[in-house]
Amino acid sequence: MIREVNIIGCGMTKFGNRSNEGLIDLLKEASINAIKDAGINHQLIQAVYVSSMLSGELTNQTAIASALCDELCLVPAAADRIENGPASGGSAIKNAFLAIASGVYDAILVVGGEKMRNSPGDKITDLLATMTHPTAEYIHGVTMPSLAAMFTRLYMTKYGVERKHLAMVAVKNHENALKNPYAHLQRRVTLEGIFFSREAEVNNPLIAEPLRLYDMCPISDGAASILVCSNKIANKLLDSPVKIAGFGQATDIQAVSQRSDPTELKAVRLSADQAFKMAKMKREDIDVVELHDAFTILEIAESENAGFFKRGTGHIALEEGITALDGKLPINPSGGLKARGHPVGATGVAQVVELAWQLKEEAGERQVQGAQKAYCCNFGGFGNNVVSFVLRRDQ
């Protein structure tokens, strides 16, 4: 029997262009929001996990978890930084989960963040590409957009996904982000504007064929934070806290072209299977989902590989409105990476924050009514390290 882990506080910063603040300022802001939300004495916090992919490379600060601990007056709490590419946030939450589950710790702050917009775009693209295979991919000039473009082409050929479906992911997620005050991109996007019309070519230029500007998440600054704790603390504070009911994490072959089926996201499937098994739940139980749509195709592919739709049918579910905010299985009510933004180290934590808000009915205009069970997946590398969570709140 694994000891239960509760989320008792959530915090975020506005995602976007935060050029006047440093990474540590963003981490601090999100952390303070989470601690205030939990309403506990900060001296109860025994450990801090910071997720950031590029804190050293982009902000010239290493061992940033120790620095944050001092800034937040949490000394002598334990502190570690976790780096797992774009799945750093999921990994940080996983390690906090295990630390609570072990019985050693009772209250832990998790905060993920990235400060990206002070650096030129080509530098960011190159740094993100350092997670690809060094000799099979990186050395040949492979970047994340180029991998996503090749993956999209394979998916289109195999499953009949069309460019219109990609655009529909963007339209849906931009629409959701309009209702999320923390989202980076808060502008309405229409199918006419980015796909159907003559102006679409101008509005939505080609970046890596077949992917266009609106198929990609923006480069964002931001941070997100949760406070997790054991039942001992949670049950004193809340009648019905949000619980991390299960998690899963799986790796895959790093070089996409070396996988037996490059269109299959095995690590998504395995991590989801593990999370549902630990949570003792089924896919049908889930009311709301956050997926890692760094590229539009990924929302479609993950929705299938995580087991919500049969492989090759995610685009049909999208077209039928099933994944819309008012659909049967809303995906990315937050706006997703596409529109909420993707400060890399923050993303995995931001997904869990959004789901916890949904389960607590604190999601404002984008509230999924009656949501009690939720799933997310945080996608590292090009799917070679994925962390999944199942959350629940009993009412």
Added chain:
Amino acid sequence: MIREVNIIGCGMTKFGNRSNEGLIDLLKEASINAIKDAGINHQLIQAVYVSSMLSGELTNQTAIASALCDELCLVPAAADRIENGPASGGSAIKNAFLAIASGVYDAILVVGGEKMRNSPGDKITDLLATMTHPTAEYIHGVTMPSLAAMFTRLYMTKYGVERKHLAMVAVKNHENALKNPYAHLQRRVTLEGIFFSREAEVNNPLIAEPLRLYDMCPISDGAASILVCSNKIANKLLDSPVKIAGFGQATDIQAVSQRSDPTELKAVRLSADQAFKMAKMKREDIDVVELHDAFTILEIAESENAGFFKRGTGHIALEEGITALDGKLPINPSGGLKARGHPVGATGVAQVVELAWQLKEEAGERQVQGAQKAYCCNFGGFGNNVVSFVLRRDQ
């Protein structure tokens, strides 16, 4: 009652100048050595923790834990990189400990490594300085050697430590390293050669007054690895496995000058207190110790702050031979960071490997006879994040 955690395999690479190999090669070599040592089917390994402080900055590879997982054919095992400055190794072992203790995992590979010697020394010094306080230290040109030099001066003034004592740490640790085939520096150093003689000024030039060349660890390449597991697996393989009996981790104020007593290493004390409490042991029980002597003064100061000697008396214990290999409490039988070397992300793991070897009586010429209980501390930043372990092996 916390679930027990066992070390069933240990592996290292030779530390030193490994310019023909990449970081991933070193991590792989150490990991394979640990897996072979454990003698288990590698498919039992469910998770991998990689500690590295500067994998992105120095080797242009991020999310290296996922890459290693693939290289070692451990896919789909979970994988995370942990970065906590020079205490990254300790943090990785701590997280593996918690993961086993939680009951979620039964077998985990931990491997730490750094590839430093392909980069110019001034770049390394600057990158290491990025763990200091950005506005109170780094911006003013503070480096790790300059912090250590100021700390040494304070210690000399307050406690009567002399330059000769610093040299004695180096002489002792170089002597021990002669017996360690994995050590980076394997040459005899004498007090005459580096301190008493006229030639000493040439042999041992001033680097940051009062610190000289032999007061500092070298810049090394290398990796170290352990395989940890639950009793379920360990008890099938071994009659008396090495156990991680306790751990502790504590942070401190980041800027050294802002601490109420800059000569006190509070995080060392607190982390040691926690580790001994969890292990239900006393300092007197310990037979062998590994300390984080990145600078000679640190071995002396840590031996006091970890509670083995009264504050201000560590240099006397050293002078009396208590910390020598044949003394009452041998410190750094491996040669320590000073002579075994300090590939930053590897160090915390290498300390635990040395102690496990000592407890298994596999330490060859440097074996501390009858050692059954051991302690180490892995020192991050300038003491603002310290991880301690107490190991035991019942015979």
